[in-house]
Amino acid sequence: MRAKKRAIWQVLMLFTVVAIAAGITGCPPQQQPDDTLPPDMTPDGLQPQGEPIKIGAIFALTGPASSLGEPEGETARMLQDQINAEGGIDGRPIEILIRDTKGDETEGLAVTRELIDRENVVAIIGPSRSGTTLGIIETIQQAEIPLVACAAASKITDPVKEWVFVTPQNDADAVARIYGYLNAEGINKIALMTSSDGYGIAGLEQHQVQAGQAGLEIVANEEFTDKDTDMTAQLTKIKGTDAGAVICWGIGPAPALIAKQMNQLGLTMPLIQSHGVANKRFIEAAGDQAEGVILPAGKLLVAEQLPDDDPQKELLVTYAQQFEERYGKEADTFGGHAWDAVMLVVNAIRENGAEPAQIREGLENTTDFVGIGGTFNFSAESHYGLSPEAFVMVRIENGDWTLIQ
């Protein structure tokens, strides 16, 4: 009798487990709560009618890469409201469903599947990080949903993936822009300081590929890690060479340290940093020692200083103003990547239609699209739409960015 009862409950317990599993399937479609979004700002008269066009957005809103994902998510929300306030796309409102990848590959894949299968989005923008992006490419390609990524690794679009596009400027163009500057300045010997992380390694590769073509000689090639607290060994070696400039490729606090220690060691040649430090935090970290540092950067940083005939100027100034008005903080490059991604998709829908295949085709045929990151020209051969002209060279003067004309 007892044994029978035991048997019954044990089997029933298994069913409880299954019930929990089945509970997942019973979940209603998730609503994305907007934690920072003020109530709908759409004026009543312009409310677009019709079924909304659903676009997925996946960013690292939390986790170690949240400094990228946060402005991206905010920009996407701002654009959604702006577009709907202006009457949507051909009378249909757009709905941008924002999901958090936490900067994690498995999480990124799960939200991608959710957006594709459950929400039936017609396109996806993001992710913020290269790793997360590479992790979902397989899924995107099989699901045949266009993806406009906000991550920069060259592997994402090289070789070309049918359904994958990117918005950020890549390392190759940053290096090309720096070399253009060095050639103009008549400098032909350079010393490299690259970090040993993914970012530094990708940069180093580009330098090694391009230096010869640009007529430059790499006279020193030193490495550092993000956690290094002393760079004197590497810098002393560089001091012993006849390099005309030091080029540093890294992100985080280490590049600021290099700027400091170069001054301490009396290295007087110009220090050129990568676009990875094109944010105020670098200037704060390096303090006075940041003065005179030169770097390639997106035009957003020096929007006000651009010549009036620059096609991007008006857009950049407006975006910066709107972002600051709404969120009370400065717009940055990452938000710009999201702006480009959203608007490229919106543009493709307007030009070509709102089905995934139509959007993909529309994206691929996009030419002379003026965005935040630069002027985009996609083609079947290249899903990276920018050129070295997307960068400008800036110098840090008086704790701020100054455009080098």
Added chain:
Amino acid sequence: MAAVEERQAPREPANEAEAMAHRRRMQKVQLGVFLIIVAVLPLVLQAMRPNDYRYYLHILVFIGLNLILATGLNLLMGYAGQVSLGHAAFYGLGAYTSGILTARYGWNPWAAMLAALVLTCFVAWLVGKPALRLKGHYLAMATLGVGIIVAVVIRQWTSLTGGSAGLLQIPSMTLFGFEFKSNMDTHYYYFVWAFVMLLTIIFANLVQSRPGRALRALHDSELAAQTLGVDTAGFKVRAFVVSAAYASIAGTLYAHSSMRFLSPTPFDFHTSIALLVMVVLGGQGTLWGPVVGAVTITFINETLRPYTNYDIVVYGLLLMILMIVMPGGLARGLAALWNWLLDRFSRSSQGEQQ
């Protein structure tokens, strides 16, 4: 709960051998039911939610991987009484060995899986052999170290692993010429869950066998086990190696899953902790604990996703409450709860008859 157990005690079958035979029979029934559920679940999903069943299949594949990892860890924690704080390292070793051998050197995925298994077991043995000779939780410290070392190697040895940029173009699994195209319908689900079933059955048999009993004796009292002639250090090392082998298999399956891409983040310290939580929450030392744990944690993660910034807080609270209410884990807690309800019910019906 203690009162409940007391009440049960006298009604246990008197003969210990009989009880054991009974438990084994029950376990066979349970495994059979589990197998049926696993087999029909995709069909049910497909019928119930034709539009987004792929999303659930995707989640189920990852539950399966976590289940393998948690089952392996359960052997170590629930039976050998040792804690591993670096299980993600073995997971990573399995994944990266398979990934590198197949993507860079064109190995057959099955051969790569075997190679990964051998390598992981060897590393586990190397770590476990000295650490487990000592009494106490030295293994926890050692595995913590291994976890960090493996994570650093994966990140820094870029020429081999691809570093933070990741390892790309890992081929799909094939079996008799059939390619398990990872995202195509139910194929990969069945592939992963076939492994889950196989490994769960192996686990169930292992813990019922002589080594399993030795491990449980050791878990309760190392000294007592020793006096009974159990080679405690030897059994602990073996349990540890087997548990690492489970992690390695899960790693291989991950590498060939729908990403076909590897990067260092899933093999970080936080995965090791998540696994610990699954095992403890589910109920260590029980066959179904890891199942309940892996399903519950994934379920909680999925439902909490919309609460972007607060999910961590809710998650923590849930864990706290569950552990306070059911310190032996969900599997035991639910079983006890069920027993209690059944008891209540039978009593009240008896009362009515009188």
